[in-house]
Amino acid sequence: MDQAAQQIALTPKDFKSALKPVWCPGCGDFAVLNAITKALAFMGLPREEVALISGIGCSSRIAAYTSVYGFHGVHGRALALASGLKAARGDLTVLVAGGDGDGLSIGGNHFIHACRRNMDMTYIIMDNEVYGMTKGQASPTTAPDWADSKLTPHGTGIRPFQPAGLALTAGASFIARGFTGDPNGLAKILVAAIGHKGFSFVQALSPCPTFRPEQMLWKHHVKAFDQEISSNPVEAAQRIQADDGMSTGIIYQNERPVFRPGTGVDNGMGSIESEFTI
Amino acid sequence: MNSEHICDISLAITGSGGAGSITAGELLLSLAGKNSCFGMMRRSFGPQIRGGEAAALIRISHRAVECMNDSFDLLLALDWNNADRFAEEIALRPDSLIIADPAAGDIPEAFQELGVEIIEVPMKALAKDITAGRPNMVALGLLSHWLGFCSDEAGKLIDQVFGRKGEEVTGGSRAAFTAGFTEPLIVAAREARPRPERGDPGNRGTRWHFNGNQGCGLGAIRGGIRFAAAYPITPASDLLEWLSPRLEQLGGSLVQAEDELASINMVIGASFGGVPSMTATSGPGLALMTEAMGLAVASETPAVVVNVMRGGPSTGIPTKSEQVDLNMAVYGLHGDAPHLVLGALDHADCILTTEWAVRLAEALQTVAIVLTDQNLAQSTVLIPEPKYELPEIPARVIAQPTDGYQRYEITDSGVSPMAIPGTASSTYVADGLEHTESGKPSTAAADHLAQLEKRSRKIQSFDFGGHWADIRGVGQTAILTWGSSSAVAREAGARLRAAGHEVKVIALRLLLPASPEKLAGELENVSRILIVEQSHSKQFHHYLRAFYDFEADTRTLARPGPLPITPAEIVEKIENWS
Known part of the structure; x- marks a missing residue:
């Protein structure tokens, strides 16, 4: 059996831990947690064969709120840690989650290289355009004129990253955007992302009621992309550029070679030791 | 055979990038092995990525050597392009010998100062007369003759190394080697000097x-x-x-x-x-x-x-x-x-x-x-083949599937079983946040203390056995060192012992955790300690002062790179202690 039958019987709740999240009431991250657990339950994945890796920030706390294997690492390096895990343990389903600051500022280099490397894993950026854990500073996705941070009282004056565009340029083979106001839609996107062979990137618009209360109005601006999934990067780039960043759905998906180091075949030490002798 | 009769020759081969000084050096070192010798070779390069100058610094001896010697007996220059860059690294003595190609021009001043004997051999011209002959193979022949190496072994080695490049290259290399090996000026100069001992046949056998x-x-x-x-x-x-x-x-x-x-x-x-x-x-x-x-x-x-x-x-x-x-x-x-x-x-x-x-x-x-x-x-x-035995060390403790698994469980040893992803029922979240035994993030004082103590205890209570240091000799004088200075200190210790001093050389292999009790035991009867390291700010000395207590008269021999510390410097420091 019945292990299989047992696994199928897992509900989203079975993928949650007993810990109470540190998130503020109304935080979009609750919906990301729900979408992940729904997707995993729907896919019938055994808990012990899934690993959720995160960095530092409000959203990165998410690893501890699931019942799969997890690693809550250092700020910005979740993708690197996950890449090592996937390289060593290709059998695991590897998810990575964190915030816009963690993934696009301190972790920006790992983000572009993870896209380029195209290992088989799913990365979710829970984007609220702000650093929440450190009490409200501008992130790489914050609008240049947002002046509510004491650190940048005149706004950053710097244009924000467009995460989907960045992922496309860097070589991600699956790019989607979801919204926490639509957790079922987000869960569906995650099922497709996890099922995708290669690096799948999901930007989850996840409002911060505490430092960006105006984001609670996002629900009025978010709309679905009205086009089919593109496998053409030029077309996808146009679509991303033409959009206001609030359209949701799978934007781009293209199969390309997945990076899997090593063969897994052990041919023994013998000849290695003899290289040393003359 | 006393130590003076032991062949121990240091030589340097310099040349422009592409002149093949490194290849010649590598082949010479391999030949040393085939002639019952031991040796080592350091490569020194200029800062250029390609096309710069390169030097092969080689020591060949009848006993296994682990560091370079104080100075060089012989410098062979394929050419002199930028060779003064190596002058600091290639310390010559008045009785050293330079072999140079007259076509390469004047010998740089830095190498002339000591009035070293110079033999001029037209390596380039000799090679030019041979199809596919190269000056570095002439040099290999010269040096092989100088060292008393067997020319048959050299031929076999050349076939082995260049064989895949075809008959012309192999033949040219062999002929160039022979031209050097039989070069009359070198043969005569060799005759005029005491012959180096051939390797002790007892030293035959596999080399690493x-x-x-x-x-x-x-x-x-x-x-x-x-x-x-x-x-x-x-x-x-x-x-x-x-x-x-x-x-x-x-x-x-x-x-x-x-x-x-x-x-x-x-x-x-x-x-x-x-x-x-x-x-x-x-x-x-x-x-x-x-x-x-x-x-x-x-x-x-x-x-x-x-x-x-x-x-x-x-x-x-x-x-x-x-x-x-x-x-x-x-x-x-x-x-x-x-x-x-x-x-x-x-x-x-x-x-x-x-x-x-x-x-x-x-x-x-x-x-x-x-x-x-x-x-x-x-x-x-x-x-010789390095042989060692490590003490029995347990493998990583892996958790079996357990309900109520606690990744950071407080144990006597401080080591807690680690669940590997894939293990059912034992899922957990590894965390850099301070945590409880189960891994739940915690800021509680008691959890922090318990986990700090656990992480410290697993290391402090572990028995690291006898490998914490490498200790040679006995005596009231101790040389205390670490890392690559250890081999230099050991050679200095051997020389000091040969000169009648009783010297103990202690090289620390395990630096953290420190082993204060073990070292105190080793220093019980020691009255003088010389701390040797290659650091301007005396990092090792300060480390020792932080973790160990010394009662003996303690001095330091500490200087920065890039030039390696020599055995002679250590010997001098000990001999002129007072």
Whole structure:
């Protein structure tokens, strides 16, 4: 059996831990947690064969709120840690989650290289355009004129990253955007992302009621992309550029070679030791 | 045979890039092995990527040598292009010999000052007369004759090395070798001097031929490393390059990371996945890795970092050696972060120390930093097969499927069973946040104290056995050293003993945790201690003062790189103690 039958019987709740999240009431991250657990339950994945890796920030706390294997690492390096895990343990389903600051500022280099490397894993950026854990500073996705941070009282004056565009340029083979106001839609996107062979990137618009209360109005601006999934990067780039960043759905998906180091075949030490002798 | 009769010759071959000085040096070292000798070779390059000058610095001896000698007996210059760059490194004596090509022009002043005897051999012209002949093969012939090596063995070696390049190259190389081997000026000069002893036939047998980076690589895979993450940095890159195909052969893998921050985090991720993992780097890279090493300590994830030290700080002198990352290895982690620091003492010890470090990191679920340096990493030795025995060290304690599994359970040993992803019922979240026994984040004072003590206890209560130091000799005078200075100190100790001094040479292999009781025992009857290290700020001396108490009269021989410390400097310091 019945292990299989047992696994199928897992509900989203079975993928949650007993810990109470540190998130503020109304935080979009609750919906990301729900979408992940729904997707995993729907896919019938055994808990012990899934690993959720995160960095530092409000959203990165998410690893501890699931019942799969997890690693809550250092700020910005979740993708690197996950890449090592996937390289060593290709059998695991590897998810990575964190915030816009963690993934696009301190972790920006790992983000572009993870896209380029195209290992088989799913990365979710829970984007609220702000650093929440450190009490409200501008992130790489914050609008240049947002002046509510004491650190940048005149706004950053710097244009924000467009995460989907960045992922496309860097070589991600699956790019989607979801919204926490639509957790079922987000869960569906995650099922497709996890099922995708290669690096799948999901930007989850996840409002911060505490430092960006105006984001609670996002629900009025978010709309679905009205086009089919593109496998053409030029077309996808146009679509991303033409959009206001609030359209949701799978934007781009293209199969390309997945990076899997090593063969897994052990041919023994013998000849290695003899290289040393003359 | 007393020590004066033992053949022990140091020679340097210099030339422009492409002149083949390094190839000639490598072949000469191989021939030494076939002539019952031992030896070592250091390569010295100018700063150019390609086309610069290169020097092969070689020591050949009837006994196994682990460091270079004080000065050079012979300098062979294929040409003099920028050779003055090497003048500091190639110390000649008045009785040394220079073999130079007259076509190469005037001998640089730096090499003329001592009034050294010069033999001019037209190597270029000799090679020109031979199809596919090259001056470096003429040089190999000259030097082989000078050393009394067997020309048949040289022919066989040339066939073996150049065979795949075809008959013309092999034939040309052989003929050029013979032209050098029978060159009348050299034959006559050789006749005029005492012949070096041929190797003792008792020294025949298999030689091991490797550099320190390869030694560390072998130790790592013997210890069980099956994943490595890599970011290139001199002088650690060739260790990573060595590992890449061999890990693949062993069913593992190496991933080239985007930077050192990524490589150490990849190591932690792979190790979390249950695969013993490592990276290698040098000072600036180690600095970038220190944050994540704190994560490995807090999350109790085994990780091994081989740090090949080079001249610093900053880009410093990347191609030269210095023992200057000790402070960073010992103190560089943030927070109270008990971890392991080991230093390899010589080439053979690179194998032992790295294997030991891997096993310890796995057993104690922590970070082990192995310190070597450019001097060990990029010089090649020809030595008897290194043999060693490590004490029994338990493998990583793996958790079986358990309900109510607690990853950071408080145990007597401080080591808690680690569940590997894939193990049912034991899922957990590894965390760099301070945590409870179950791994739940916690800021409670009691949890912090309990976990700090657990992480400290697993290291402090572990029995590291007799490998904490390498100790040679007895006496009231002790030379206390570490890393690649150890081989130099051992040679100095042997010379001092031959001169009637009683000297004990103590080289610390395990630097963290410190072994104050063991060292105090070794220093019980010692009245004079000389601390030897290659660091301007005396990092080892300050480390010793932090962790150990000394009652004896303690002095230091500490100076920076890039020039290696010589046995003579140590001997002089001890002989002129008062």
